[in-house]
Amino acid sequence: MTREEYASILVPNITHTRKYYEELYKKRDLKEDAMVVRIGPSPTGSVHIGTLYQAIVAKRFASQTNGVCFLRIEDTDQKREVEDGVNLILNSLAKYDIGFDESPLEGGEYGPYIQSERKEIYGAFVKDLIEKDLAYPSFITEEEKKSITEAQTKSKGRIGYFGPWAAKERALSIEEVLNKIKDGIPYVIRLKSNGDFENKIVVEDCIKGRVEFPENDMDIVILKRDGLPTYHFAHAVDDFLMHTTHVTRGDEWLSSVPIHIELFKTLGYEPPKYAHLATIQKEEDGHRRKISKRKDPEANVLYYSEKGIPVDAVKIYLMTLANSNFEEWMIENPNSKLEEFTMEFKKMSTSGALFDMEKLLNIARNYLSKISAKEMYEETLLWAEKYDKEFADMLKEEKEIAIATLNIERESQKPRKDFAMYSEVKNGVWYMFKEWFTNNEYEWQKINDLENIKEILNTYFKEYYDETDTEEEWFNKVKLCCDKLGYASNMKEYKQNPDAYKGNVADVSTVIRVALTTKSKTPNLYDIMKILGKEEIKRRIELI
């Protein structure tokens, strides 16, 4: 039996050769310094904030070098797979304007872009390695593996399937292997490692810098029992065939680099450049750990949609984590688009940053303060239609009032920063809607005596209120009202001699404010009264 026939039995149903694929996926026609990057999520549900982070970084590098950024679905673990996972990923990323030059949706010349559909390709490569005696079948069971690990732990040796521990299976003859297969014993294909743990390899990581490792000497699994490759093998094959130049990924992969280097070497390829990004972390009980979708709601990008935290704010925040000089750049270039920023590996942190919700919300608040009232209205409506139907209906019904309210003290040099998320808008505008303002329940005694309140409202609305007043006239009249009732109309005078007055102009304003809105904190009262109009104001006063 030739090695070719032997390999065909171990990896059956392969129609093409490795060479065929190598020739099929031609070198990309790009400039020397163009970066080809990829993002390779697993379809295990909605997108992780770390995946978004990596996608933003990868995209930036690709587009600033006129390169290519593609999406490859890494679904070689069918156990963890979730239904509709691919669409979930595509949709979530699209929400953040992360599109791809090549993806399962768009296709591209280097596809398929879903690893499970590349099964034959990996098979051809594995077959080739078996033919060259660089890979071999392994029949070892779960239990046997466990006992090896136990023995290694006991003798304080290194843990893993290598050297002496793998020798027995390496030495299996073709006949022995064929017999086992005939008996139906399941197997995986392992790499026949050539590495020596005593040898050092040096890798120049784009972010971490020079890192030294011992060579890999583990006979790692490359093809699983189900015929699909492991991450390591798929990475080597795919990133060669797809001509990736830079592998950007989380730094939990850093310690696998020796495996990857050996894989590329065994295949006879130049490995890509690596850029291991520090992961976003979370603090719990005084300990830091990688932010996790299971434990931390904010690790899931859906969380931001639900809360209504603007897409751009999340992007800006992630950009500041990626390159801390990004924030300064943004201040210096207020009118530039995020896409004009040049990202640098050198400016990336080598240690993981703690996720800071406060900072994100501050960015969101600044961002929302700068958009127009109309845009604010539309985005809020979009959010509400998905997460608060009742609010959405009201927004549509009272569009004019909603926009006018959102516009109070907005389009100016120093705009208000009331909202960090669309879910907060309801609390800031609901009281302006006639239909929702049905009573004036309030703990009035908190702000003044009931008698005083009555007096203020009666006097002000009967003698001073005029809806045609300008803001200056309006405020002068509030002050006149103060003078008449014994409240200080001038704050400075009041502070010098508070006992001489029943209160001050702020107290009077507060009474009017609460009477009209049931809130002690609102944007500019004058604007609110303008928007409400005479009739509605009258109605609200009568409600009391």
Next chain:
RNA sequence: GGCCCGUUGGUGAAGUGGUUGAACACACAUGCCUUUCACGCAUGCAUUCAUGGGUUCAAAUCCCGUACGGGUCACCA
């Protein structure tokens, strides 16, 4: 346990041997402004860069050790 990475304030960080008296942003505190709130403005917030030693005229910056934190050692990615 082996291997690897990291350690500048409450947080993100600037910083690559001497204009750093350790930027900037968030948070926090105080004050000013002010019809409330928000905004804005001003001031304060690390006598010190995990720690011990070394090199040097000079170190957060270079070297060595230690401690602490993180990652990884799957037929998961």
